[in-house]
Amino acid sequence: MNDRSALPAWQPKFSDWVEAAKPFMAEGKAKEAFGIYPWFSGKGDPFARLSKPARETRFGLVTTGGYSIEGEQEPFSPFPSFDATPPRINTIPLDVDRTKLRIDHAGYDHRFAEEDINCNLPLDRLQEMQDAGEIGSIAPDTQVVMGLQPNVTPLIEALIPELVARFKSDSVEAALLVPS
Amino acid sequence: MSLISRGLEEAGIPSVLVSVMKPLSSPSRPPRQLIRKLNIGATVGRPGDTATQLETLRRMVALLSEAEAPGAIDEGP
Numbered sequence: 001m002n003d004r005s006a007l008p009a010w011q012p013k014f015s016d017w018v019e020a021a022k023p024f025m026a027e028g029k030a031k032e033a034f035g036i037y038p039w040f041s042g043k044g045d046p047f048a049r050l051s052k053p054a055r056e057t058r059f060g061l062v063t064t065g066g067y068s069i070e071g072e073q074e075p076f077s078p079f080p081s082f083d084a085t086p087p088r089i090n091t092i093p094l095d096v097d098r099t100k101l102r103i104d105h106a107g108y109d110h111r112f113a114e115e116d117i118n119c120n121l122p123l124d125r126l127q128e129m130q131d132a133g134e135i136g137s138i139a140p141d142t143q144v145v146m147g148l149q150p151n152v153t154p155l156i157e158a159l160i161p162e163l164v165a166r167f168k169s170d171s172v173e174a175a176l177l178v179p180s
Numbered sequence: 181m182s183l184i185s186r187g188l189e190e191a192g193i194p195s196v197l198v199s200v201m202k203p204l205s206s207p208s209r210p211p212r213q214l215i216r217k218l219n220i221g222a223t224v225g226r227p228g229d230t231a232t233q234l235e236t237l238r239r240m241v242a243l244l245s246e247a248e249a250p251g252a253i254d255e256g257p
Contacts (some may be wrong), residue, residue: 006214119222122237
């Protein structure tokens, strides 16, 4: 049992919702539109245990903060996408030139993160925890995805397998997820 | 993010989510979540508040280590 197997039953509900939500969205009434959103309910409750102490574990970070590197990566579209295009993942290295980071995300106030990146991309704090021996290590790349994806089909079919592949390639053993 | 958390677990990678909006993060049943009374966009802690930022991350790591079953929630202060 997995979430992918629950998609066929959910997709018609989503299609109905897109039609029902259109008039609300056209008037900018996102709250009303999402008030009738058919939440996806996956099958089963997956659970993986941490197999060793945190001080020996390699951690990976995922954020939905809308980050990209100016001049190197395509900026995110700041609004949710309703179509089936596979959502993009941007990679932010630990030693990124922070003056080149940009945020495109309509869902939160950027002032916090612009003042201190650690508000939703806590690279300094994780580095300190690594240096203090509280965690084994932090993966060299943070994975940035766009939040609020109403169409979960491309999320489940494309984005999550890609995230898993990237984490496995980085030998990530546990994931910290920080939404915005 | 809850679905990402579930997908990672399905692939054998334990995960933990910090949430400042429990009603939005809970319907999809994430395996582990830390609920914090913080702002959207400052989910780890406010600018310059190193102590709160560290507390959030330490509690996430603790929940990863200590949770015994899916649906684990730390809703402490």
